[in-house]
Amino acid sequence: MTTVLRTRAELAATLGPLPGRLAVVMTMGALHPGHETLLRAARERADVVLATIFVNPLQFGPNEDFDRYPRTLEADLAICRAAGVDAVFAPSREELYPGGEPIVRVTGGDLGEELEGASRPGFFTGVLTVVLKLLNLVRPDVAIFGEKDYQQLTLVRRMVRDLELDVEIAGVPTVREPDGLALSSRNRYLSTEERASALRLSAALRAGAAAAGAGRGADGALAAAHRAFGEGTTGAKLDYLVLTDPELGPAPVTGPARMLVAAWVGGTRLIDNVPVELAPVSVPVATPPGG
Structure with missing residues (x-):
């Protein structure tokens, strides 16, 4: 049984009494077998697994695909259930950013402006800000990220070290189609x-x-x-x-x-x-x- 949580209050009430080690997998939905691999890796590492589904507007530039980014919640929930996920936190934009888009944000320094950051200005500021926000709301023992987004994984690890966050960041190798195409x-x-x-x-x-x-x-x-x-x-x-x-x-x-x-x-x-x-x-x- 996978519980769907929409609000901060539901999240706190659900996670509060749960015993054991908690793992989180943060996603923007449109889940595929690569995400399922992350969810199963979380299941192996923890007693309780939470997935988050939130299309984060902070990491999309003005000419990027925020509006057309696929939103497939029912199919995503089916994948979560099959992977043994205990709960899914799928907040609205207003629930996660109740005061509007945050004024104070996390930047990735020079590394956040290279590679993806050079091609997508502000991208990693949006990513790191929402990751930190979700880590603070969920308070997991371990957070699972895919190595396909390797620069993101590297910056999240650096943020955790630099800001003294009490969470393990675990990377999972990229999942590919039989012909080598990375799942995305x-x-x-x-x-x-x-x-x-x-x-x-x-x-x-x-x-x-x-x-x-x-x-x-x-x-x-x-x-x-x-x-x-x-x-x-x-x-x-x-x-x-x-x-x-x-x-x-x-x-x-x-x-x-x-x-x-x-x-x-x-x-x-x-x-x-x-x-x-x-x-x-x-x-x-x-x-x-x-x-």
Whole structure:
């Protein structure tokens, strides 16, 4: 039985008497199997699982898709029930922001203005503000986030550290279609032709990761990824393709790293990323004279 909560009072009354470890999965609805994986991961980590469903207006720019963002509450609730979610908090805009949009907000500093933040000014301010607000309302022991939104996950972890929040932030690997496309609520906007073009994001990441593991270095990994994406061809327009360290700083010479990509496919903007292991750069051994 999954209880649907609409107000702060209902949330407090429901969570207050519940014993044990509490996990939260924050979503904007339009749930798909990737979200279901997060919900099942929460079920494994806690005694009580709460999902939130709220299309947050603070993280949409003036020319973005807030009005057309899919709202599928009944289907979302069915997925939550199947995943064993105990309660769903689905507040209205007025319930979560009773005084109107908040004056005081959380920013992501310099990191919040890079990559997604550079392409979508103010996006991470909206994300971090609503995440902090929901953490304070729910008071979970652990919050589960998907690695597909890797910059978001990194910034939420930094916010929790910097503001001394008493919550564990757990990341779950990206869930993909059999052909490699990362699951996203925005995939439903893609036509058949656009979906085929969208595969260039994951193809670029696979090529970059393979080159990194083969000892071709950061530059070689990026070059391989760009070739696989196929810049200059039709169907997808690259926004960024970068290699960083796991905290989104400069890429290391060797060791763990992260490759991230964003591109427009038709009128839909998609993002993806993969972990990368940079092997020591392999240098061909010169043949000695007369050898």
